[in-house]
Amino acid sequence: MDFALTEEQQMIVDTARRLGEDYGLEYWAAQDSAKTFPQDCWSAICETGLANVLLPEKYGGAGLGMLEMALVVEALAEGGAGSTLGQLFMINPIFGGVSVAQFGTEEMKAKLMPKLAAGELNFCMALTEPDAGSNTLDMDTFAAADGEGWRLRGQKIWITGVSTAGKMLVVARTRKADEVEKPTQGISMFLVDTDREGLSHTPIEKLGTHTLSASSVFFDDVRIEPHELVGTLHGGWRELLQVLNTERIVTTASLIGAGKLATRLAVDYGNERKVFRNRPVTSYQGVQFPLAESHAELECARMMNLRAAVQCDLGQPYGSEANMAKLVAARAAMHAIERSMQTMGGMGYAREYHVERLWRDARLFKFAPVSEEMILNFIATHDLGMPKSY
Structure with a gap:
């Protein structure tokens, strides 16, 4: 397999390396000490187009691939940020970008992708639960049908970036585990506002990765609208x-x-x-x-x-x-x-x-x-x- 970079890929890497060094060790030390989201750095990443290599051109992205994404993240992390830099890409181009670009409706893509590309909207994903841990299929969070939409109840834990996110990708059961033939059935994804009534979160004090918060999230009868379904109802696994x-x-x-x-x-x-x-x-x-x-x-x-x-x-x-x-x-x-x-x-x-x-x-x-x-x-x-x- 040939891993020689094209001229375009090398230019992308060089840009990422320079930006990573511009926001180098001292910048990240200050952000870590203050426990604040690295907004200046993330805005610069978005302005240079580095955050958007994976997003469709139609919505402000470069229309490239995961290879370019990996090269960008590696170069930025090596510049001074370290491993927490990857979390910025997880919550936005991955949790927001991949989920919406691949499984969202056209309306959802047109509304959210340009904001993601411009760095105007942050995302997070609510998956892990206190009692399930790595056993995702044992999740209890449930979205019950309510008219044309759903009502969401449950709890998630160790959710990254909730405090700075506008949208949350929520993974929940829409059919009980004992009502389906396989545990992979009856799981759905939704994209909801983080300030939605009934949605609350509390911070978790932790050892590192201080530039992004980690939170426990609670859903108390949270209303989900029909257009907030991402992908296939009951078939989201x-x-x-x-x-x-x-x-x-x-x-x-x-x-x-x-x-x-x-x-x-x-x-x-x-x-x-x-x-x-x-x-x-x-x-x-x-x-x-x-x-x-x-x-x-x-x-x-x-x-x-x-x-x-x-x-x-x-x-x-x-x-x-x-x-x-x-x-x-x-x-x-x-x-x-x-x-x-x-x-x-x-x-x-x-x-x-x-x-x-x-x-x-x-x-x-x-x-x-x-x-x-x-x-x-x-x-x-x-x-x-x-x-x-x-």
Whole structure:
């Protein structure tokens, strides 16, 4: 498979790299400390068209593919943001863009896509539940038919970006699990206003990724109108998987960027830091080998992620590739960041050297948006033909 970039793709990467460096380490450290949404950076990303590479040209996008999206996210993350940069793309071009562009009505596309492209409207997705966790099919949130629309009741947890979103993609049951032949049946997606009567949310205090809030969300008899259905009524499971698999690619790209950023910080520090016989720290193999190993791991994860992106763009199955890339990238990024911290010694623990933020943010993605264990379950059953274990 040829991963040589076209001239257009290289221009996109160069633009993303420059913008990522413009909003570099100090910017993200300040946003992290203040726990504020990086609006200036996101507006710049939208203004340059980087957020819109995947959106249809008809609605203000570039009409390109997941490959370009992965390249953009990786370059931006490597510029200074780290892995949390990927969350900006998850909530908007993926949760909002992919769901609406692929499964929304023409009216929905015409109304929402230009606002997404311009950075005027943020999205979020309400999927995970307190009692279901990774077992999405065990969700209790239910949208009961009410005239031509529905009434939504239930609770979600660990929902990213609710406080800055105008629209929420809600995944709910529209048929009870005991009323369908398969648990994948009776699931639907809706796109509702976050300020809708009956919808409330409370913040969750967390270790990292401070630039985007995480919240518990409560639905108390929330009215859903007929035009807010996204995709197929009762048949939204497979459509949801398309959204989630593209989310994997974006997550992986940001992890690779974070790992590369941490490695660069360690090498720059180690090349300048002199020890013992006035030799750079990085002249010792005990320091070189871990960083070199992390670099190799990151490159392998990157190749698998680009393969997943290409297969997605070609309309070929890519779920296994996307999941494997995410598994390897989450581990590789943590290896790279921890080894970079170790290279810096005590200074790696100091906020002013930035690696501690990269560690706090990247740690989330060992179990989110899908855990290592669930990925291994998927590989065991779908790729190796083993019996389902859960």
